[in-house]
Amino acid sequence: MAGMISMISAIRAFGQNAATTVAEKPSVPELFYNPSFYLLTFVFIIMLVVIIALTRTIRLLAYGLLPEEKKQIIATEKEKSAYEELHAPSFWTRFDRNFLTKAVPVEKEADVMLDHDYDGIKELDNSLPPWWIWGFYLTIIWAVIYIVHFHIFDTGPLQVEEYNNEIAMAEQKIKERQAKMADFISPENVTALNTPEGLGSGKDIYTKNCVACHGPGGEGTVGPNLTDEFWIHGGGIKNIFTTVTNGVPAKGMISWKSQLSPKQIQQVSSYILTLQGTKPANGKAPEGEKWLEAGSTPVGQDSTTVVTDSVKTVTAEAAVPSK
Ligand code: HEC
Numbered sequence: 375m376a377g378m379i380s381m382i383s384a385i386r387a388f389g390q391n392a393a394t395t396v397a398e399k400p401s402v403p404e405l406f407y408n409p410s411f412y413l414l415t416f417v418f419i420i421m422l423v424v425i426i427a428l429t430r431t432i433r434l435l436a437y438g439l440l441p442e443e444k445k446q447i448i449a450t451e452k453e454k455s456a457y458e459e460l461h462a463p464s465f466w467t468r469f470d471r472n473f474l475t476k477a478v479p480v481e482k483e484a485d486v487m488l489d490h491d492y493d494g495i496k497e498l499d500n501s502l503p504p505w506w507i508w509g510f511y512l513t514i515i516w517a518v519i520y521i522v523h524f525h526i527f528d529t530g531p532l533q534v535e536e537y538n539n540e541i542a543m544a545e546q547k548i549k550e551r552q553a554k555m556a557d558f559i560s561p562e563n564v565t566a567l568n569t570p571e572g573l574g575s576g577k578d579i580y581t582k583n584c585v586a587c588h589g590p591g592g593e594g595t596v597g598p599n600l601t602d603e604f605w606i607h608g609g610g611i612k613n614i615f616t617t618v619t620n621g622v623p624a625k626g627m628i629s630w631k632s633q634l635s636p637k638q639i640q641q642v643s644s645y646i647l648t649l650q651g652t653k654p655a656n657g658k659a660p661e662g663e664k665w666l667e668a669g670s671t672p673v674g675q676d677s678t679t680v681v682t683d684s685v686k687t688v689t690a691e692a693a694v695p696s697k
Contacts, residue, residue, distance in 0.1 A: 476501045559636035561619070566611040567644040576645030579638055583630070592649040594658030597627060601649045602660045609665030614643040 405411055437445070463471070471477075477500050478486050486499045524530045531539065567573060581590075584597075592600035603609065607617040618639050621629030630639060 473504050476504050559615075559640050561612050561616045564611055564615045564636075564640055564643070566647050567641060572641050573645050573648060575638070576641035576643070579634065579642040580645050583633070584642070587626070589654070589656075589658075591652060591654030592646065593654040593656050598661045599658040600646050601652045601654055601657060603650070603664050603666075604660035604662045605665045606662035610667055611640075611643055611647060613665075614646055615639055618643055 437448075440448075478498070483498055488497045488499050490497045524532060567576070580588075580592075587595055587597035588600050589595050594600065598606060605613065607613055607622065617627070618634075619629065619631045619636075621627045623629065634642070
């Protein structure tokens with residue numbers, strides 16, 4: 375038992391080391407790089423061959439020195455064993471006898487017959503099948519390993535622990551998922567960025583993709599002026615985000631959602647908002663309706679002023695699905 379325990383702990387220690395040592399050790403042991411290893415192996419093999427040859431010679435010589443009668447006896451013994459070899463039980467019979475049934479051959483059944491006789495049905499006292507007995511021993515060995523591993527050394531997690539571990543892992547996953555969800559930007563939860571990095575990459579995106587139609591300063595060329603307070607599809611981060619995402623294909627403003635990630639759209643939309651009131655040269659005339667951010671005091675209450683909380687009702691054009 376003590377030996378077994380120490381064996382198990384040795385195996386455990388090995389298992390723990392294996393992960394670290396395997397990576398460090400070169401795959402071929404140092405020994406194989408040493409030429410004297412091959413030399414010694416060669417000499418060893420030669421000596422082995424010589425020893426075998428010499429032993430044979432000695433035996434032959436010894437046989438030659440034997441008296442005639444002894445030689446006769448040896449010859450008959452050889453014949454006998456050759457005969458037995460020829461009539462030896464087949465591999466299958468031996469396999470069956472040693473491993474599968476170990477049943478007594480039919481001729482010898484009388485030896486193992488019990489005196490029970492149930493209406494002519496008799497019982498043989500055969501051995502149990504060896505494979506079954508080995509299975510039984512294995513379960514005993516397994517039980518010992520199990521007890522030592524789980525209940526003596528406490529090296530394995532019990533069910534409760536396993537359960538708690540899995541719960542902890544699941545909670546971890548939930549947290550990761552929630553973190554990802556926080557990254558997911560939609561028109562409902564989008565906010566205007568004000569970090570230099572966010573606005574910086576927003577400006578880059580604008581310069582690369584939008585200048586052609588909205589002008590370098592947002593003054594508007596093909597597309598409308600983005601620097602004034604007037605918006606065709608509503609101002610504010612939520613509306614701009616939606617317009618850029620879905621585009622207005624009918625009017626020549628493409629949908630950007632296949633080319634820009636939600637994050638990038640948020641960045642460029644936030645950048646556009648910083649252009650408000652910059653009054654660039656050649657600014658295009660205002661188009662759309664005046665937009666007031668929620669919470670700000672409305673300036674004039676004429677028909678073009680929209681006092682709104684956040685999201686403008688989607689117009690027919692904006693609702694056109696993008697391709
Ligand atoms: C091919 C020309 C073109 C390009 C490129 C373009 N736009 Fe536009 N954009 C337009 C047009 C035209 C409109 C006006 C749509 C309308 O009249 O409904 C518009 C409208 C807009 C609006 C709405 C303005 C309002 O008054 O509601 C925003 C915001 C906008 N674009 C942002 C962008 C951004 C950001 C980019 C770059 C990622 C971009 N646009 C690239 C042509 C373009």
